[in-house]
Amino acid sequence: MAQRLLFRRIWTVATKELRQNPAPSAAVASSSFSTSFQPSSSRGPFLTPSHTLPCSLPLAFHRLVSFNVQDHDDFTERVINSELPVLVDFHAQWCGPCKILGPRLEKAIAKQEGRVTMAKVDIDDHTDLAIEYGVSAVPTVIAIRGGDVVDQFVGIKDDDQLDSFVSKVIGQ
Incomplete structure (x- = not known):
């Protein structure tokens, strides 16, 4: 650890x-x-x-599609204070659906060519963030723009639904 x-x-x-x-x-x-x-x-x-x-x-190495949240200060700096919309993927290492959703979500975000980014939050490492955002099941994806939650979903989605979700978050 x-x-x-x-x-x-x-x-x-x-x-x-x-x-x-x-x-x-x-x-x-x-x-x-x-x-x-x-x-x-x-x-x-x-x-x-x-x-x-x-x-x-x-x-592509210089512009990362996703990043792992290190702590609460890192979350504030890179998610809350971000100029871009950020999709926060609350997941766990032991969660099977999380392992399926993560790569699909990264693929949908990569299609947007830098207009959105993704933060990965392991709920076992950052329980405080999961509680703060009301995460009761994983995977949970929360869209944050300008420090405010604008949309979210719980569970796994197919590629078309993810593309639609990401496009909607960018277009708001």
Whole structure:
């Protein structure tokens, strides 16, 4: 559990750093792979983009379709204060329908090309958020725009229903 949380935090910092300071693809592609991991003074012990792989990252890497909520402050920052509409997927690791709905929902959101994003909230890790939003069954998907709940559904939906739900949330 602690390892998973540490990995999430490192991943969040690393991806945020890459989004803020993308390396020029020509410089990365022409540089040879370096195994010297010397931390830069301003970034701490994390690898700089020029010390990663000798190829450029796809543009889709910079704009993530979904993210895992780390804590209540992260939820406030990335969901409540988001300029984009956010679909919050309340799920659990032990939930079979959640494992089916998650990828379908990500696919429906990816079709919208950055006009909406998805936050994943594991109810076992973030019980306080589940209680705050009245989640009594999983999967529950809540659409939040400008900090307000605009729509929601409980249970599994087919692809057409998900596309319709996402389009309706964006169009409101």
